């Protein structure tokens with residue numbers, strides 16, 4: 631089992647810091663995180679729409695991580711979480 635799967639299988643325990651537990655990111659959240667030009671309102675990609683996250687995820691991925699959006703295909707989402715970005719098929723070094 632890869633890390634990503636284990637991470638999301640564990641029981642989420644804390645309120646999602648990106649959508650504040652709503653399960654959706656709205657314009658207030660987007661403004662709060664300074665992503666007006668990058669994000670639109672929609673299902674929260676950080677908690678997958680559940681409103682709760684595992685603290686282990688918060689230690690891996692910044693809540694305002696621009697590239698973790700709901701539009702990411704699985705492999706790219708995993709890449710962001712593992713700290714290596716795949717953008718348009720190209721691997722970029724992690725932060």
Ligand SMILES: [Zn+2]
Nearest residue numbers: 646649674677
């Ligand atoms: Zn959320």
